[in-house]
Amino acid sequence: MYIMIKFFWAIRALQYKLLMGKVGRLCYMGKPLFLSNPKRIFIGNKVRIFPHFRMEVLDSNSSIVIHDNVSIGQNFHVISGASLHIGTGTTISANVLITNVDHSYADVSSSVMSQSLIVKETTVGDNCFLGVGSVLQAGTCLGSNCVVGANSVVKGVFPERCVIAGVPAKIIKLYDSSTQVWKTMDK
Structure with missing residues (x-):
């Protein structure tokens, strides 16, 4: 049954190629709730978007x-008033909001x-x-290989290889490349 659902989601992704700026190969998409200016939405290869x-x-x-x-879980909401990028290999759980507005x-x-609206650069790095x-507010830039904890409210610039959690979110662990060990940050 689940394979049949994914088959229909793959067909839907093919249909969206006509509406969106780009939909890459081997994508599947559940039913959207809302699309605004779909010609300005660009989706790479092997992107999985749940309903x-x-x-x-x-x-x-x-x-x-x-x-x-x-991979994007259900109930994903993204708002862009500029260019907003989500990096390769990223996993987005359910009920996540990302905005640059x-x-x-x-x-x-x-x-x-x-x-008036205030637009601030917002990016999600690779992996x-x-x-x-989780909520990524306008002005949030995540480096590659970051982990954002459940229900965190994130705003700011964060380096690669860190664990961010809380409301407001802060770095709770940082990977030290020289020792190859995760270090817990002081509270």
Whole structure:
């Protein structure tokens, strides 16, 4: 039964080749919840996307680029007001949000939704793992081989080979290449 479902998801990915900027080879996709500006969404080879994903590209100068061999769990939500990249070999668990857009709140007398957007570079490096329910806010840049703990709220620039967790998220472990040992960070 599961193989049959994946077969239909592979057919759906082929259909999306007509709608999206690019869909690579050997991809499969569950049913989306919402696609905005799909011609500005570029998906590499061997990308697996489970159902109920929502991809929002806010304008024709923005894009979402998902590189090769990425696995994305259900209920994934990504919003881009610039170029947002998800690196090769990354695994994204269920219920994850990634955005490079934030709201201005300069005028406290009017609604946040009526104020301008602030766009900040957001990238996910190669071979990262994003735990269930994690949120990557605008301005987050993850180096390669990072692990983000479940339900973490991440904002900032993080080096490669680190474990990030918490609300707000911080580095809790860092890989020392010279000793080839994971070091726990002081609290």
